[in-house]
Amino acid sequence: MAQRDSSAFLGGAGLVWRRQRVLWWIFAVNFILAFFSIHGVVPRVGSVLDHSLAAQRLVNGFDVGAFSELMLQPGISPLDVSLAAMAYSLVFFVFMLFVTGGILEVYRRDSRVTTAEFFESSGAFFWRFVRLVIFLLLCLIPIAILHAIANRIGGHIEDTAVSAMTSVWFRIAVDIVLLFLVLILRLWFDIAEVHSVAQNEPRMRRSLAVAWRLTFGNFGRLFWLYFSIGVVACIGFGFGLWLWMYILPPTAITAAFFLGQTMILWWLATRLWQRSSETLWYQRNFVPAAPPASYAPAMYPVVAPQTPPLPPPSAVDQV
Numbered sequence: 001m002a003q004r005d006s007s008a009f010l011g012g013a014g015l016v017w018r019r020q021r022v023l024w025w026i027f028a029v030n031f032i033l034a035f036f037s038i039h040g041v042v043p044r045v046g047s048v049l050d051h052s053l054a055a056q057r058l059v060n061g062f063d064v065g066a067f068s069e070l071m072l073q074p075g076i077s078p079l080d081v082s083l084a085a086m087a088y089s090l091v092f093f094v095f096m097l098f099v100t101g102g103i104l105e106v107y108r109r110d111s112r113v114t115t116a117e118f119f120e121s122s123g124a125f126f127w128r129f130v131r132l133v134i135f136l137l138l139c140l141i142p143i144a145i146l147h148a149i150a151n152r153i154g155g156h157i158e159d160t161a162v163s164a165m166t167s168v169w170f171r172i173a174v175d176i177v178l179l180f181l182v183l184i185l186r187l188w189f190d191i192a193e194v195h196s197v198a199q200n201e202p203r204m205r206r207s208l209a210v211a212w213r214l215t216f217g218n219f220g221r222l223f224w225l226y227f228s229i230g231v232v233a234c235i236g237f238g239f240g241l242w243l244w245m246y247i248l249p250p251t252a253i254t255a256a257f258f259l260g261q262t263m264i265l266w267w268l269a270t271r272l273w274q275r276s277s278e279t280l281w282y283q284r285n286f287v288p289a290a291p292p293a294s295y296a297p298a299m300y301p302v303v304a305p306q307t308p309p310l311p312p313p314s315a316v317d318q319v
Helices: 002-018 020-040 042-049 055-059 064-071 083-109 115-160 165-199 204-217 219-247 253-285
Strands: none
Touching (some): 002 020, 115 165, 165 253, 204 219
16 A cells, blocks of 8 residues: 555656646746736835835845735735735636646546646536535634634733743644644545546535545545645745745846746646645545446246147148
């Protein structure tokens, strides 16, 4: 079984490489939407940095602390971005939700798929995956409640504890636990999508039930497959960020642009790597049960037909 998991890990990377046209399409759509959405943010950032000494920390390099302080400024915070930027982000989310069915179908078949077949699969599973998103939001409610309770407890510890680090370590531990729960939830719903596409399942509650049994029946191997690819994604993205901060000179604007796009491409590729590896794992480990017979054929004894006896010869025949 360990050999199967390793083959799914490496085979998923090979599958993304063979069907890389999907990756380039997603990257192109992300680039176009980001280009249009950034126009509302650039004037706001310029109006703040043009009158701030902290601008040198970003002009002469990339300072994470300065960038964090910049995001806290009124009008620049992610909570205060323009409606256009939020709209483009929503468009990209809907686009990814729409093409997920086509992506999983490409990885399931591992063969050349025409554009018409790709979008046909995408449209066939779009509303099914919309229902899955609704179920996902409902499952996130308990995690959000736990996060609110932990914040209250952390605030109480911060007010009463002797050491200031007590509340810090408490919040770190809570964040790790909540992140673990979110990863499990995301893995569960990923497997539900894979099952829905592989079996053409129209009922999402049934897909979630099957995915629950698969995920938690093989939790160690499946979570490690999912988590290891995530670790590779973070290492590659962190390496790119390190190059941007410490290696690239401030005047290398073109190189910084291409490095940033490479980091985004790497992040998208590793996410597709997770989906392809999950598809391979599913195909190699899930054996659907044979459907029960709708009727039981009746068994009758086979009797050879009997021929009637010949009539006695008549007097005319005897003559």
